[in-house]
Amino acid sequence: MKLDIPTRRRSCITCEAAFLPQSICFSTLYKEKGNYLRKDFCNSCWEQLQKEEKNSIFWKGMILAKPDDALKEIKKSREEKALELFKRTFQTEDLPKLFVLALYLARRRMLISRQETKEETLYEFWETGEMFAVPSVPLNHLQIDALQQAIAADLAHEHNT
Numbered sequence: 001m002k003l004d005i006p007t008r009r010r011s012c013i014t015c016e017a018a019f020l021p022q023s024i025c026f027s028t029l030y031k032e033k034g035n036y037l038r039k040d041f042c043n044s045c046w047e048q049l050q051k052e053e054k055n056s057i058f059w060k061g062m063i064l065a066k067p068d069d070a071l072k073e074i075k076k077s078r079e080e081k082a083l084e085l086f087k088r089t090f091q092t093e094d095l096p097k098l099f100v101l102a103l104y105l106a107r108r109r110m111l112i113s114r115q116e117t118k119e120e121t122l123y124e125f126w127e128t129g130e131m132f133a134v135p136s137v138p139l140n141h142l143q144i145d146a147l148q149q150a151i152a153a154d155l156a157h158e159h160n161t
């Protein structure tokens with residue numbers, strides 16, 4: 001499964017001002033002929049934007065400072081490992097696993113739900129602006145529990161290698 005949703009641009013699409021750490025960015029996303037089109041605006045260009053354009057799906061994001069590697073823990077957090085697993089799973093057809101991983105990462109605030117429809121949820125990874133469309137999978141509690149256990153086992157295994 002590979003859905004092409006563009007990642008956040010490095011600069012405003014209108015004035016080309018670079019998105020600096022701690023700045024606010026406004027993003028719109030809409031579907032045209034089956035493709036996702038994304039535009040990212042700086043605060044001032046957003047204010048001058050036409051109303052119609054603002055009506056497409058949009059959200060306001062905060063650009064975060066890049067984490068300082070020296071300060072970063074050597075051990076990857078459980079959330080980071082889960083995110084890596086999510087990205088790997090995204091390349092496969094294992095939709096139930098992908099669905100449950102996305103729920104976990106959203107609860108942990110690693111992924112932000114930007115739009116939800118019956119068919120899918122659009123998630124953004126807050127740090128890079130990467131987008132992921134995760135199809136909805138009807139699962140009962142027992143199935144979710146079983147998948148969560150399998151994922152926990154996967155993550156524990158990664159820890160040992």
Ligand SMILES: [Zn+2]
Nearest residue numbers: 012015042045
């Ligand atoms: Zn601008």
